Amino acid sequence: MRFGLLINEPQGDDPLAELSDRIAQAADDGFDSAWMSNIFGLDALTALAVAGSRAGGGIELGTGVVPTYPRHPAVLAQQAMTVNAALGGRLALGIGLSHKLVIEDMFGYSYDRPARHMKEYLEILLPATRGEQVSYSGETLSANVRLGTPGAGLPVLVAALGPRMLKLAGTVADGTVLWMTGHKTVAGHIAPTINAAAEEAGRERPRIVCTLPVCVTDDTAAARARANEIFEVYGKLPSYRAMLDREGAEGPGDVAIIGDEDSVREQIEALAPAGVTDFVAAVYGDRERARQVLLGASKG
Template sequence: MRIGTLVNPERPGLDDLLDGVRDAARAGLDSAFLPQLASWDAITVAALAGARVPGIDVGTSIVPTYPRHAIALAGQALTAHAATGGRFTLGVGPGHKPVIEGVFGHSYDRPADHIREYLTVLGPLLRGEGVEHRGRTVTAVGTLDTPGAGTPDLLLAALGPRMLRVAGELADGVVVVWTGPDAIAEHIRPTVTEAAAAAGRPAPRIVVTAIVSVTADPARVLREVGQRLGFAGELPAYRAQLDRQGKKGVVETVIAGDEETVARGIRRYAEAGATELTASLTGTAEERAATLALLSALRREG
């Protein structure tokens, strides 16, 4: 299982984000992913980081599809892939209704249907193919001239059965969050893998994002995560995923404790079939440094 980081979105400045990628590279990790929030553009930062920091893959986790036309997004992704020497992964997803409707003014009606249409267009564009699609939510006609860019991997944020099947059929894998190892083994991996096989596609990447902290005070870390991110458990897609796992809140998916506890929690994801763990470091500066050191040691173990 590959090990990477989700560059801490609490890092406020552009240089801070780039330093986060440098920290991951120095630790010998495989990847550094950037979240798309209401701040810096994740694709641009990934391209800049990949161009400046050698030896580490970069990507987005995730860029919402509704606000960006598929042709425009494909052009950004191909540019980033070329700028990083082929080390860029594009992670996309529909986002959440309060943001898509309340901030961007798009209808969030039938997001799984929208994603199927969107990836039907985006995939060929990333492969250098022309498209002519006029659908219910997506219209795209044209091609992109990006010689030598190559084709970045395309990951879809997917948790429910319909979205997982779309990911298996039309993407190179999935990005999941708030998901424990048992759900990976029993729900995520079988559904997306079967869909990929039925579509004649290679075995998919299964990238798990988890909050991780090496700490002597896990109760404090869980309390802080709950205060900061507990609201995520009320978003419908996340609520459904937590319910499937019998979990009350997102803090129940956090990996926190001493080195042995955290290492055991990470290894469980590998045993469940995850191909990559993207760790979001949390806690004090000292706890984050200890967590990064442990991730580095686990990566060296292979």
């Protein structure tokens, strides 16, 4: 199992410089990857191109995830390939549908039949990122283009939680990026579904990038309450709520990895047998204490 960090955007006066420092520290520590969300702050791809180029090193840099609806797939392919070239081939492009609350209520796009949207999106995005000619006309998306952009051949991971999306990710993409999904749900739902789809399509076993909050503490109850407060919105969004319900979790704090050093290490070690190929820690609380545990687990 590979280890990564969710670095996300800093809040200081020079966020790109601080982001670069975080990437450099993660690389120096020996982490395999660093990931950045794309919500309402910095554009993740642009930020990773700038900060990642400054930081250097061989660490993989991923987006977790870029929403698809506001970007034509050929345009996103061009941007991602450019970033991949700037990073020397270290980009992992994570994409996702986002949520009806964002896509329909904020941006004004239709969120009707999201699985159809993603299928059509990938029909254009995937060959475009390989530098191939794309001639495709779907119900909602079309393209007739061939990109000459450098940086072709990057991995594309799809945020997938439901059966249809997991099957799609396993059949055509390089894997999935998860958030707020506990190890029991990965073992009983995510891994079997996506792996079976890949096997049926004659493809290699896909990556399962599992991102979870992590807090190393002696006060588990307080840390769990804090997780429920920080990540409250994810307990209400339908897609994540469905995963929490599968896990038997009341709220985000119930899937967060919380406890003292030994407990956190044991919880992380349980992820690999569940099917996780890449664990990404979203650290809150005592960052240095968590860093030491993660470093030990990654080398263990």
